[in-house]
Amino acid sequence: MSENNEKCQCQCGCGGKDEREEKLVQIIKDCNYDKSQLMHILNETQNIFGYIPMRAQKIISEELGIPMAEIYGVITFYSRFSLEPKGKYNIAVCLGTACYVKGSQGILDKLKEILGIDVGGITPDGKFSLEATRCIGACGLAPVMTINEEVYGKLDPSMIKDILEKYQ
């Protein structure tokens, strides 16, 4: 966790003032500092930052009065929360039963082979990250994967290379 205590590292000239942090503080305020809203706040944090950085955990801990350890425990319990940033393009292959039966494992294997990373990994240039997800509910299009918000359905392994090229 190299980014302990670190401020925003952008070089946009904001002077380390991170609007995302302000947004988070506002969300907590909107929840009336209600501890039972922790899941909602973490979901929002995940949406704002793309992951849940240590500095965001600190803000939540201080504002809500919940120990850091407890927040860490909640984050690591739920698969949607991530402690690490994701790639510019996050690829999620559905391994729900309907997709699995239609060969989504082959899609995942092909992606691993082309990108040279494993599930949960990120390419060295930070461009692609890969995850396996459970049912996204587009079973009519099985097997399915998503790249950020875009859904790709009725896939077969031979289509993967062309799809990835769109993002190069």
Add this chain to the structure above:
Amino acid sequence: MKTINEINEIREKTLSEISLRKDINYKGNEKHILVCGGTGCTSSHSDKIISKMNAIIEEKNIENVRVIRTGCFGLCAKGPIIIIRPEDTFYAMAQEEDVEEIFEKHILNGEIVERLLCKDIDGNTVKRLDELNFYKKQKRVVLKNCGMIDPENIDEYIAFDGYKALEKVLTSMTPDDVVNEVKASGLRGRGGAGFPTGLKWEFTKKAVGDQKYVACNADEGDPGAFMDRSVLEGDPHALVEAMAIAAYAVGATKGYVYVRAEYPIAVRRLQRAIDQAREYGLLGKGIFGTEFEFDLEIRLGAGAFVCGEETALMESVEGHRGEPRPRPPFPANKGLFGKPTLLNNVETYANITQIILNGAEWFGSIGTEKSKGTKVFAVGGNINNVGLVEVPMGTTLREIIFDIGGGIPGGREFKAAQTGGPSGGCIPAEHLDTPIDYESLSAIGSMMGSGGLIVMDDTKCMVNIAKFFLDFTVDESCGKCPPCRIGTKRMNEILDRLTNGQGKEGDIEKLEELAKNIKRSSLCGLGQTAPNPVLSTLKYFRDEYEAHIKEKRCPSGECKAMTTVTIDKDKCKGCSLCAKNCPVNAISGELKSPFSIDPDKCIKCGVCIAKCPFKAISRK
């Protein structure tokens, strides 16, 4: 805040505008174009179709035509789906570029665009939605508004008898009357276990507490199931209204809906429904001018299957790790925030307004003696009509898979149907005529579950599918109790060996013993049912397990570690296409004479099988 009279006025006015959707004899000149806006069709870009249609309407200043983004029609395999009413024309798999033609021909000149019409399994063109076999054996109670109304418009919900049940309950029934009506209906929990809903309501009503809650389990974690999502996306007010009725019956003033964050469209539409209901005074204080007060809040999950278990769900709503609590105390006495809580799932609630309006007797007339009403299934896997199906209880699997589902694609054989997801089991062909009800499915080693129904053809290995589900439970076990945390892991290790060709004598017996102990000693439903996929496949496909162990052979050829890829020397023409495409250079030979595969190099990826123009390569 609207009064009863004002709501009735809205109902009449809106109904006059939208009744043409149900009236096949409508003679006016208006048309409604219904486009599916469920997750499936949205994924295949139905939103672009809608934008394009609205652009054309504006550009050409077309009057009397409305485009409505609806919930799921059910036939997801044919998406995006467009229905034009009142004539009920069914266009399947249309794309943005087809929209102009639809307008030019159909909307402006009344001429049907033949090439876009939906085709049934035999390739025959179907003009109208109700001509499809897919719909003939279905009965829509829970899904009655899905695909019929704009889910983001409360007036359309009100038009089709929406909030009428709430009005009836608040103005003419006591809480006891409501509980008794639900009890008399025979409705049972649709989350999977099938506990009588009315009893649950009675327990919560009788529980003592200064504050009570009603909660809804919309954390549809079973992979391959999307029934609840479709209700939330297609008819969110049905849930809001039912939860208000439940709150009145048990004496609660506040409700929580726990939804998966992975369902963004469902969450958005439900939030909109709650906002609209508040605006109309259908949530809040003094509903319909009575003393009754109720409000509803959404709480998001974040991808933990165990949170579908009722006590784990409550932990999660409170903002904690979703670890189950020991029961008793049951949620009816000590649930959310330690207060008496009624928890039902989405589909269970979605039946309530119908029971109140049409009566327990009507509801009891659908289904079987012990399982009343209908059940919604998300049918997927190796089946032609992937989609959402609602049938009366007692319908057989064969009817669902072959009559409604259109059978298995590619001329393959049916091998098994999996119900109940990671808690359920695989049902073989010999039980295809089993009627779908809670007891019959348990008797054959599966369970109703929440409604996921995955069909598998003869290329699927049953040991591998058992391993798939065990992988899932190992991943999703919360870790609180050792039998589930350690036991499922041990079972998975054995299955891993089996599918890799390293099975040992005694493995089956070890699996059975572990299964028995995990079922008996796990804390919650996740662990208690986790061995079911293994037990049911052992029961019906034991010979496959034995082949994996004794012969180191996978009969369906799915477990790659045990297969070899070989070239049939008689069929091979020596074209070298396989060798050129082999990613690991395992194939060699001389042009125009048979090639061969080096088994030590071969990674069994199957590329050569797909590329061979003479079908000379196969997996054994």
